[in-house]
Amino acid sequence: MSxxxxxxxxxxxxxxxxxxxxxxxxxxxxxxxxxxxxxxxxIEDTDQTRFVPxxxxxxxxxxxxxxxxxxxxxxxxxxxxxxxxxxRKSIYAAYSDQLIxxxxxxxxxxxxxxxxxxxxxxxxxxxxxxxxxxSRKSLxxxxxxNDVEVKKHLDEGVPYVVRFLIPENTSITMNDLIRGTVTxxxxxxxxxxxxxxxxxxTYHLANIVDDHLMEISHVxxxxxxxxxxxxxxxxxxxxxWKKPQFAHxxxxxxxxxxxxxxxxxxxRLGFPVFPMQWKDPTTGEISSGYRENGYYPExxxxxxxxxxxxxxxxxxxxxxxELIEAFSxxxxxxxxxxxxxxxxxxxxxxxxxxxxxxxxxxxxxxWLKAEKNLxxxxxxxxxxxxxxxxRVNFVQELWEEANFFFETPESYDEKVVKKRWKTDSxxxxxxxxxxxxxxxxxxxxxxxxxIKIWIxxxxxxxxxxxxxxxxxxxxxxxxxxxxxIMEVLGKTExxxxxxxxxxxxxx
RNA sequence: GCUCCCAUCGUCUAGCCCGGUCAGGACGCCAGGUUUUCAUCCUGGUAACAGGGGUUCAAAUCCCCUUGGGAGUACCA
Numbered sequence: 001m002s003x004x005x006x007x008x009x010x011x012x013x014x015x016x017x018x019x020x021x022x023x024x025x026x027x028x029x030x031x032x033x034x035x036x037x038x039x040x041x042x043i044e045d046t047d048q049t050r051f052v053p054x055x056x057x058x059x060x061x062x063x064x065x066x067x068x069x070x071x072x073x074x075x076x077x078x079x080x081x082x083x084x085x086x087x088r089k090s091i092y093a094a095y096s097d098q099l100i101x102x103x104x105x106x107x108x109x110x111x112x113x114x115x116x117x118x119x120x121x122x123x124x125x126x127x128x129x130x131x132x133x134x135s136r137k138s139l140x141x142x143x144x145x146n147d148v149e150v151k152k153h154l155d156e157g158v159p160y161v162v163r164f165l166i167p168e169n170t171s172i173t174m175n176d177l178i179r180g181t182v183t184x185x186x187x188x189x190x191x192x193x194x195x196x197x198x199x200x201x202t203y204h205l206a207n208i209v210d211d212h213l214m215e216i217s218h219v220x221x222x223x224x225x226x227x228x229x230x231x232x233x234x235x236x237x238x239x240x241w242k243k244p245q246f247a248h249x250x251x252x253x254x255x256x257x258x259x260x261x262x263x264x265x266x267x268r269l270g271f272p273v274f275p276m277q278w279k280d281p282t283t284g285e286i287s288s289g290y291r292e293n294g295y296y297p298e299x300x301x302x303x304x305x306x307x308x309x310x311x312x313x314x315x316x317x318x319x320x321x322e323l324i325e326a327f328s329x330x331x332x333x334x335x336x337x338x339x340x341x342x343x344x345x346x347x348x349x350x351x352x353x354x355x356x357x358x359x360x361x362x363x364x365x366x367w368l369k370a371e372k373n374l375x376x377x378x379x380x381x382x383x384x385x386x387x388x389x390x391r392v393n394f395v396q397e398l399w400e401e402a403n404f405f406f407e408t409p410e411s412y413d414e415k416v417v418k419k420r421w422k423t424d425s426x427x428x429x430x431x432x433x434x435x436x437x438x439x440x441x442x443x444x445x446x447x448x449x450x451i452k453i454w455i456x457x458x459x460x461x462x463x464x465x466x467x468x469x470x471x472x473x474x475x476x477x478x479x480x481x482x483x484x485i486m487e488v489l490g491k492t493e494x495x496x497x498x499x500x501x502x503x504x505x506x507x
Numbered sequence: 508g509c510u511c512c513c514a515u516c517g518u519c520u521a522g523c524c525c526g527g528u529c530a531g532g533a534c535g536c537c538a539g540g541u542u543u544u545c546a547u548c549c550u551g552g553u554a555a556c557a558g559g560g561g562u563u564c565a566a567a568u569c570c571c572c573u574u575g576g577g578a579g580u581a582c583c584a
Contacts, residue, residue: 012584047583112582119581128509128580161582179512188510196582203584227511227579248512251577255518258576303519306533310520314532333520335513336577343519343534353547390547401546416544466543478545 005037006217009063009070010207012044013055016278016287017062019339020222020252020261023304027249028220029068030305030327037217041073042210043084046200053281062275066297067320080214085206092201095209095239096162096194100142104238105194107160108141109153130190133168162195164204164231164238172230177218177247177329184230192231204228208235211244220247220329223336247329250308251336261339263287271341275300294394295344299351303344307337317350349393357386363395372399374406383488387480401478405488408497409475412505416477420467426502428465429472433498442491444483451483472501 009025011017017025032039041063043056060075072078082088099105108131115131122129129135136143141163142150153160166189173183194205201209211219226248236243252261255269266273266288276289290300302318310333311318311326318326352360361382368374368381388401412421435454439446455462470482473494479485486494 010584014584044584050583108582110582115582126508130509130580159582163582176512182511184511190580193582198582200582202582207584222578223512224578224584230511250513253577260577306519308519312521314521316519316533333513337520338518340518340534346534388546391545420544461543463543470544474544476545480544480546482543 004215004217005032005035006040006215007032007037007220008040008042008211008214008216010042010044010210010221011059012047012050012203013052013059014047014050015052015055015280016274016276017059018261018263018273019275019290019304021059022062022066022068022275022300023252023307024220024222024249025063025068026066026301026304027309027327027329027332030324031218031220031329032071033324034327038071039069040078040080040214040216041070041076041083042214043074043086044203044206045084045086046203046206048086048198048200058276058278065275065291066301068301085201085210088206088210089200091213092195092206092209093199096201096205099164099194099238100162102238103165105162105164106142106191107150107154108136108139108163108191108193109158109160110140111159114140131163132166132190133187136163136191159197161193161197163191164194164235166191166231166234172233174229174233174246176226176229177245178250178332178334179226179248182226182229186230186234189230189234192228204231204235208232208239208241212236212239212241216244218245218247220249223248223251247332250333252307253336253338255339255341269341271344294396295348296351299348300344302351303347307339308333317347345393352393352395353389355389357382357389360385360389360395364398367395367399371396372406376406380405380488383484387484387488404474404476404479405485408493408500409473411475412471412501413476416467416471417505420464420471420477421505422464422468425464425468426506428460429468429498429502432465432469433495436486436491436498437495439491442487444481444487447486448483469498472498472505 007028009028011021011025029039031037041060045051045056056074060073063070070076072080072083074081074083096105100107115129118135119129131139138144143165145153166186168186170186171183172186173181175181192204193202195201210216229246229248233243253259254261254265261273263273272288272290272293274287274289275291277292278287278289279285280287291297298319301320301323302316305318305323305327306316309327309331312331315326355363361378361384364385365376365378365381368376384402384405385398388398391401392398432451432454435450436447439450451465454460455465466482467477470477470479473482473485473489489497
């Protein structure tokens with residue numbers, strides 16, 4: 001029996017989760033489900049200064065909207081809790097102490113200001129200050145003090161942090177499921193802070209301790225963590241703990257130019273970068289979300305899944321269960337992916353046209369009530385939707401393609417008038433109106449048949465008649481089959497539009 | 508700057524590990540066809556192995572260098 005698969009998604013509640021984060025969560029989720037493992041949500045809120053109210057709630061709601069479910073977490077519970085690091089505060093100090101005792105960490109009494117100053121100085125000389133095997137020899141830390149001095153500092157309550165002691169002259173070899181073997185020399189690493197002077201652990205310590213305690217088997221996270229992997233590996237070794245397997249996901253890049261996808265790109269190029277709308281609690285600024293923009297969560301997830309992973313086949317449309325079935329970490333690419341807002345729309349189109357007419361009508365009915373204060377008969381809406389759904393990417397775009405079903409045209413597209421409204425159109429339309437009035441069963445089939453016969457008998461041009469008629473009924477050169485339009489409008493409305501149109505255009 | 512990661516059409520990508528295919532698919536774009544219009548749809552087209560060196564009968568595929576891009580470099584995660 002192999003080990004139990006346990007993965008976690010560990011966001012920091014410092015703001016809305018952006019789509020890159022959603023993708024990381026998604027890959028974790030797919031991996032867990034595929035391998036009969038557990039998916040855990042852990043909130044990493046060790047930085048009290050960056051706490052943003054509502055962010056935690058937002059993260060959970062977004063993931064729920066996407067259909068990403070957790071087996072353990074702050075809502076779901078579980079036997080490895082608590083799942084919020086701020087509530088695990090008491091756990092970490094002992095591990096920090098353990099590292100000091102084993103000689104893997106030390107106290108550092110340098111103040112933030114002192115270090116800032118050193119960084120500034122180094123920068124002036126076009127160098128970078130690093131707290132490492134070289135510089136630590138001349139700084140205010142326990143490595144340079146005897147036990148009495150250290151104790152004195154501690155007893156007097158001098159603020160301190162705990163730093164990890166990077167071993168000298170070794171090379172660290174790490175294995176990444178996506179990148180293979182990565183090797184780094186220990187001299188290039190710095191003695192990272194593990195425990196802050198405010199009594200909270202840093203990400204590095206809390207993360208390793210919690211992953212160990214929660215028996216995480218696979219750490220699947222963004223590539224921005226790759227540079228701290230050596231530290232994490234060293235930490236596991238210092239604790240003498242079994243390491244999880246690591247997989248560092250490539251980043252999501254901006255659609256144009258270079259760099260990591262950011263909120264600004266969305267504003268600039270006009271697409272959401274967040275799954276749901278977010279209102280900044282301090283500035284009140286609103287960032288748009290996929291949900292509010294009319295995207296189906298399935299489409300959003302499908303798009304995200306294919307951004308950096310592929311099934312190795314030509315299939316592009318995947319439901320969640322199909323994604324789970326097909327997913328594997330070794331088909332995740334190594335290079336960053338530029339996000340394509342256009343293809344995202346295409347995905348939504350694919351999901352929209354797969355909705356049943358009934359379901360789509362239900363959605364649109366809600367929209368019509370909310371946006372246009374219309375409450376049309378459902379049967380009619382189902383019919384309209386069946387006629388036009390192929391044309392749109394979003395439910396809210398249906399109106400643009402179908403407004404004429406609800407509103408009598410008030411103006412007529414001038415270009416079309418010029419092209420389609422001929423001198424004899426007026427007479428022809430009058431005759432046609434009488435013909436239509438005569439039809440008892442006002443169905444598309446019947447209408448089509450009658451018109452066709454009339455046109456043939458009088459040797460009229462199909463295009464000429466139909467285009468002029470369309471102009472009167474729709475006001476423009478757009479829309480589905482005319483027979484269908486008239487069936488939906490009904491006899492009375494159709495004839496009314498023809499008469500008023502003739503009147504308007506004869507002036 | 509330093510450390511690490513990455514590199515196939517404009518974009519997402521298959522192919523690379525285990526060298527031999529007209530380098531395949533999708534989005535977008537363009538053209539043609541269907542249609543009473545528009546859209547859909549169908550057909551076709553556009554367009555890539557970053558550059559250079561090796562290894563080999565043969566390199567997108569293996570090796571090296573260059574270039575380009577990305578990330579990290581906080582008492583943030």
